[in-house]
Amino acid sequence: MSGSIRLRGSIQRRLIVQLLTGAALLATLMFLVVQSYARDLAGQSQDEILAASVTAILDSAAVRNGDLTVDIPYFAFSMLGNISEDRVFYTITRNGEFLTGYPDLPKPMAATDTAPRFRTDSYDGESIRMVTATRRMSINGQPDFIEVTVAQTRYGLRQQLAGISRTVAGFGLGFFVIAALFGILAAQSAIQPLRQLAGSVSRRGLSDLRPVSAPVPAEMEVLVGALNGFMSRLKASLARSEDLIAEAAHRVRTPLTTVRTQAEITLRRVDKPQNRQAVREMIRAIDESSRAAGQLLDHAMVSFRSDHLEVEDVEICRLTRDAVSRVVPMADLRDIELDVTIPEAAICVKGDAILLQSALLNLLDNAIKYSPPDSRVYVTVRVVETGVEITVQDNGEGFPKADMGRLTRRFVRGSNTETVVGSGLGLTIVNEVARAHGGQLLLTNSSEKGGACASLYFPLA
């Protein structure tokens, strides 16, 4: 059946893909943001140390005996060695004239004020970070500018960044994995109500067209509303057609009764043997139609009552005795003896007495119809494990083996019915009653030669 359903995509897969894409984007974004933040931070701390070094050197500049001295403090460089093993370069100039250090170090930017100036450049084939600051001194009233540049390679910075990148990448990956897990769970739980609905609908019996009553998420309101509406329309239309059948059967049956009475009166008046034979044939056909109409009515009634099953405690033993006593006249006509075995104690099941009665009557009717005259029909009621079993067995030819599987379908009659009147609805009714009560109809033959055995099983109340 699902082969005819056309599929396009999967909500769950789409949800998962979207959530995973989102998680991956977020993780990448986090990685990039944290990395650039770390780069800024690491660069900033290098700048700060370089600036501190420059300041320390500038502070050591002093005028002594009318001349300028610069006494680089030990820690001005040693602190640069504390954070990394980077190479350190420096230049000190006075009024633009080289004083000491590395003369070929790239020239710093021109000073705009006394604030330290930062610059990234390259020296001796390596990328360096340079910090320069200027200090204005006064010697004998003459202005004197000391400019100090300290530079450091950025090897430690790169290493530090690589370490941070590895850590952050690890975090990003972990974040992604967790987000992905949650995404998959979320997608599954989002789909869950749909699955539940599908499950509960597909588990339903064929004729169960009740609206879905279990609570559903708001998003499914429209779907479930549409489904309920569809089912109620379907139910109404089914009910209409069953009404129609019942109505039609009823309308046919009433005039048939009149026709049959007239035919019997006619039979009494007719003397010619071939005319009598013709009238008998007529009466037989009328009976057959009437029975069919009756069965149709019964079936409609059973369908209706099964849908609106009103349960009460039904005492099976008495119900069986009643049914048997109602078919006694018919059995007598064919010289058939009914052998009844029913326990004394009361056995109760929950159900609709009218339906149960109708089922039992149909079984008894079949047994009497399909038995040879002057034979016995056995009716047994017994308690089995958690239920009660009503068995009707005869000594006829038995159920035709070839048709065994389909006898409970509507209007299906066996191959052994040439001389027997029937509509093919009897076993259908029995089966529907059994199922409406949570019970079961079992058809077997007691031996190879025949002996139909129909047993009805109902769970105990």
Added chain:
Amino acid sequence: MRKFVLSLGLSLLCWQWAALPLQAFEIEDHISVGPADARQVLRVISNGDAEFFEPTIRDFLSSRPDVRVDYTVASSSELMVAMGREGHNVDLAISSATDLQTKLVNDGLSRKYVSSVTAQLPEWARWRDNLFAFTQEPAAIVLSRSALAGLPIPKSRQELIGLMREHPDRFEGKVGTYDLQTSGLGYLFATQDARTSETYWRLSEVMGSFGVKLYCCSSQMIDDVSSGELALAYNVLGSYARAKGNPDEVIVMLPQDYTIIMMRTAFIPKTSEAPELAGLFIDHLIARGWEAAPGAVSVSEEDAWTGEAQALRRIRMGPGLLVYLDRLKKAAFLSEWSSAILQ
């Protein structure tokens, strides 16, 4: 066999000497160990005595029959000159002047080397994976037993200053230390002293007031203390003094206020033509190189001398060492030192 190789090496020495390109720096000594027609040659420049290094080199060559080591000795400052101008001719530079070595590495004249051996060095014994320490040698105060007879033996610089002030007669004209103008190691020790404690300047002044004698090298100071010519020598290589000095004549004291520890270091010049071999030699030095400096201790002994001196101060490789090599700084330091010591 070994004898033969040695004699071969020695006979080749003169030839080698002549064959050396015109040097722009002063060579103090040169030896060649290994076959003359060796497939590989390792050219080492060092300020360590050839006499002490030769066994270590032989050891290195014992498992390498097709290698020759050319070992050239130059002072640490000449080594600096050589590296600056003649770097092409050297595969490995070894020096006790940690500051100069650090500057050469900082200035980009070295190349990186990483091996399982260097990876195990303590943090303080390597810098940038370029410069590797392979000895620990403390700066000590060497005292003459005879000159100090009857006096308490000082344990720190403060006690030494006190003792000298109380007994000027014993020390007058009998105090020695490095001449910072000529000795790179002396300068390194002095600057490390100066940055560690103000006591150094007081001690210098006191030594100056006794007419201090200035020396170029530890060995001569030790000899003069042994002979009684000096009562005290300050900032002598303590390991060397213990190995060479007669304990009946000299007392080698590691000051308890602080003891500076010098490390001999090696690096592979960028222009090295045999960097792999030089690397192997560095590994060998780290394992056995301390044997090449009398009395030195291996870098793997992290807690050497802790029993004697409470405060060990290893010279820290790194940019801090550039400070005292600055032209202006050095001039200022030397002039301050001169005025303190040469009153």
